[in-house]
Amino acid sequence: MPNIALELGEQSAALGVKSSYGEPLDIDGVRIIPVALTWVGYGGGSDDSGNGGGGGGGYSVPVGAYIRRGDDLRFEPNIVSLLAIGIPFVWVAGRALSRVIRALKK
Known part of the structure; x- marks a missing residue:
C-alpha cells in the first residue's frame, strides 16, 4: 500500500500560489513574485469491516505580489483579497475582545 501521507503532500504542493497566480514572471527587467494564503485539509476513516473513504480540499487566496526592479523590492497587495480576509x-x-472584557468586569 502506498504511503498516503506522501501522496497527500504532493497533491497539496500543487495548491497555493501556483493555483492563484501562476509562476513568477520577468517582464521588461521587472520580476513579479506572487504571494497567496492557502489552507489545505484532508480526512478519512474506515469501519470495522475495512471499508474506508476519505476526502480533502483546499482554498487559496491571492494576497499580492512582490515586485523587484533592480535593487528595489516592494510588496503590492491585492486590496480586494486583503479586505475579504481582513x-x-x-x-x-x-x-x-468584547467578551474577554465583559468576563473580566464580572
Whole structure:
C-alpha cells in the first residue's frame, strides 16, 4: 500500500500560489513574485469491516505580489483579497475582545 501521507503532500504542493497566480514572471527587467494564503485539509476513516473513504480540499487566496526592479523590492497587495480576509478577522477579534472584557468586569 502506498504511503498516503506522501501522496497527500504532493497533491497539496500543487495548491497555493501556483493555483492563484501562476509562476513568477520577468517582464521588461521587472520580476513579479506572487504571494497567496492557502489552507489545505484532508480526512478519512474506515469501519470495522475495512471499508474506508476519505476526502480533502483546499482554498487559496491571492494576497499580492512582490515586485523587484533592480535593487528595489516592494510588496503590492491585492486590496480586494486583503479586505475579504481582513474584515471577518477584525469582526471576530473585536467580538472576542468584547467578551474577554465583559468576563473580566464580572
